[in-house]
Amino acid sequence: MTESSINDLEIKDYSESPRIQENIFGQRSSIRFFDPKDREDMRRLKETCNDPKAKKWMDELEEMEDDDFIEWSKEQGKGNSFLFAIAGEPEVVTKEDIGETQGFVYFYSEASEKRRAARLEKEGMLPKGTVKGQTVFEISYATFPDSPPKQVSSALRQACIWINNHAGNVDEDSLEPKMIVMAFISPENSESRLVLEAAGFEKKGETKYDKDSEEKDEVYILNWKLLNDKLKESSLQKISPQLRNIPV
Numbered sequence: 001m002t003e004s005s006i007n008d009l010e011i012k013d014y015s016e017s018p019r020i021q022e023n024i025f026g027q028r029s030s031i032r033f034f035d036p037k038d039r040e041d042m043r044r045l046k047e048t049c050n051d052p053k054a055k056k057w058m059d060e061l062e063e064m065e066d067d068d069f070i071e072w073s074k075e076q077g078k079g080n081s082f083l084f085a086i087a088g089e090p091e092v093v094t095k096e097d098i099g100e101t102q103g104f105v106y107f108y109s110e111a112s113e114k115r116r117a118a119r120l121e122k123e124g125m126l127p128k129g130t131v132k133g134q135t136v137f138e139i140s141y142a143t144f145p146d147s148p149p150k151q152v153s154s155a156l157r158q159a160c161i162w163i164n165n166h167a168g169n170v171d172e173d174s175l176e177p178k179m180i181v182m183a184f185i186s187p188e189n190s191e192s193r194l195v196l197e198a199a200g201f202e203k204k205g206e207t208k209y210d211k212d213s214e215e216k217d218e219v220y221i222l223n224w225k226l227l228n229d230k231l232k233e234s235s236l237q238k239i240s241p242q243l244r245n246i247p248v
Contacts, residue, residue, distance in 0.1 A: 004067040006046060009039035019099060021087045024158050026234035029102060029151035030087040031158050034073035041085065044101035044144055045069050054142040057189055080109040082163060086155040092148050102151045103143035105159045107181075109167075113138045116209075117180055125204035125219055126180070135167060135179045141195065153198035154234075157227055160199070181222035184209050196220045200227030 012035065021032035035041045046069050048054060049061045064072075075081040086102040093102065117136045120126045143152050164177045183201060185192045193203075201220040209217050 004070050006039060006042040006066045006069065009037060009042060009070075011040055012038040014099065019087075021099065022158060022162060023089065024161065024231060024235075026231070026236075026238035027089075027158055028092050028148075028154040029089055029158075030099075031084045031105070031155050031162065032087050033076045034083060034085045034101070034104075036070050036073040041101055042066075042069055042073065045073060045085070045104060048101070048103055048142050048144045051142065051145050053145075053191075057186060057192065058140060058142070075106075075108075077167070080167065082107040082159070082167070084155065084159050084162075086143075086151050088147075088151075092151065097147075101144060102147040103141065103155070105139065105141045105152070105155050107137045107139055107159065107163055109135065109137045113182075117182060120182070120204070120207065120219060120221075123205070123207055125207070126221065131180065133178060135169065137163065137179065137181045139181060139183050141192075150198070153195045156195065156199040157231060160222060160227060161231075177224055183220040184217040185220065186215070187218055193218070193220075198230070200224070200230050202226065 019032055019035070021030040023030040034045060046064075046066070049058075049064060049069070055061050072083060075083045084105045084107075086104060087099050088097040088102050090098050093100070113136045114131070116138070117126065117131045117134075121128060121131050139156070141152050141156060160181055163181075164179050167179075169178045170176065181201075183192075183196055185196070187206070200223055202223045204219045204221050206216040206218055208215070
């Protein structure tokens, strides 16, 4: 099989047929899926992953080649994994960067994530009986070098809502999402901590990512109420300046 090269891909023109992306009112960024056939999309994904800041916290990025990035970008629900591009919004990025990749948010759900969540339940970081019958996702994310701030937390909020609408389910009695979203970060990763807290995640404690891990990671779990409160707050902040300019 011939290895794919990002430089061999075409540069797509979306001026007449814009990419489909989603944005919740008041949010600083949009989310969409990557286009594995677009050179610029793949270049930005690769550059995001090759940024030393990303590689410092994600060891798995070290061995990735061009064809790995192209294949990874196709994870749009296959195997219950979703790789979202963080897309630039007009009020936040330059004209040239509108709609272009500002980083990524990755949701993945395999047997290992379910086992890890069960271990968190056993260690008291999730209420007893929580994991059974729930969809469990783990997340990772990174920002494109030198992109404007606060876009990742905005994208993460929206991706959680999108994922639950498309791959989660709701408790019939409480109407709460039956989906656990969790993140494991190094205690030294202060930037990642701020992203999670801004997106509605709460720290539940510390544990080893795997049983043979040398160090403990901080454990963050999505609080759906906090997430919705933050979405409402962002919407009100967007509306308030407009209201002040309405003549009465």
